[in-house]
Amino acid sequence: MHLPVMPRRVKIGDAAAFAGTTPRAIRHYHAIGLLPEPERGADDRRRYGYDDMIRLLWIRKMADVGIALEDIRATFEPGTDIEQSLARLEESLAAQAAVIERRRAAVRNWRESGDPLGLLSPLVTGRVRHLPPDSLRRSDLDTLLVTERIFGPLGAALQADRFIVLATHPELRAEDDRLTEAETALDDSVDPDDPRVEEIAAQWCSHELAVESAIEEAGLDESLDELAVHQHDQTTDPEDGEPGMSALQAIGKMPYDFSPARLRCMERAVELLNAARRTD
Secondary structure (H helix, E strand, C coil), rough: CCCCCCCHHHHHHHHHHHHCCCCHHHHHHHHCCCCCCCCCCCCCCCEEEHHHHHHHHHHHHHHHHCCCCHHHHCCCCCCCHHHHHHHHHHHHHHHHHHHHHHHHHHHHHHHHHHHHHHHCCCHHHHCCCCCCCCCHHHHHHHHHHHHHHHHHHHHHHHHHHHHHHHHHHHHHHHHHHHHHHHCCCCCCCCCCCCCHHHHHHHHHHHHHHHHHHHHCCCCCCHHHHHHHHCCCCCCCCCCCCCCCCCCCHCCCCCCCCHHHHHHHHHHHHHHHHHHHHHHH
């Protein structure tokens, strides 16, 4: 059996193919001092020997596990201790693993529930998981999605109590639908001072008080403190590259096609509701 011809030195293309990288990457290693540039042959092309390939293979191994190129370069310097670099890398990998696990959990929840509810925070999904299938409308999920974006998982979890009550109290759901339809009718043709604005706002106030009463009767409010505790255990950092926003900033960036009359109705309903709560 004859062994294949084993060259003493190889060109950059062959070196890249053997190491599982590209000539462009190798040239970058040369540029940053990570891989010493080898001698050139008579044709003025780089030629890589055994030692060059060994170093290149170690570079690829370290890069594959996520070690930064600057830290890789330090490992080839005598007396260098990269323990801190490895500790940072391990922390980063653990954080990435946690993100992946949360994403896997969200996908599992979606597959199990058959709707995108599982994409919301576990704090929210856990709150409504006991409801029968299709108890929540798509509009309910849309509202929870927006609320979670503005006020975070805890705010959305608290709002979920309202939808739980609506899903389990047909009479409250019917009244909610009626008032929503009446409020929607306050289009741009309606003056904000129209008497209907105040009338619908007063009805909304009464309705929301009834919903709050149903929440208390169901004992949902008793777990508010527990939700607040769990909130500290949830990772709510923004996605990579996604800037953080305050609630007011977020509200100002979410478009709603509401007429002046409808906005006035909403404002009055909140004013009346706050006044009623203070009285109680």
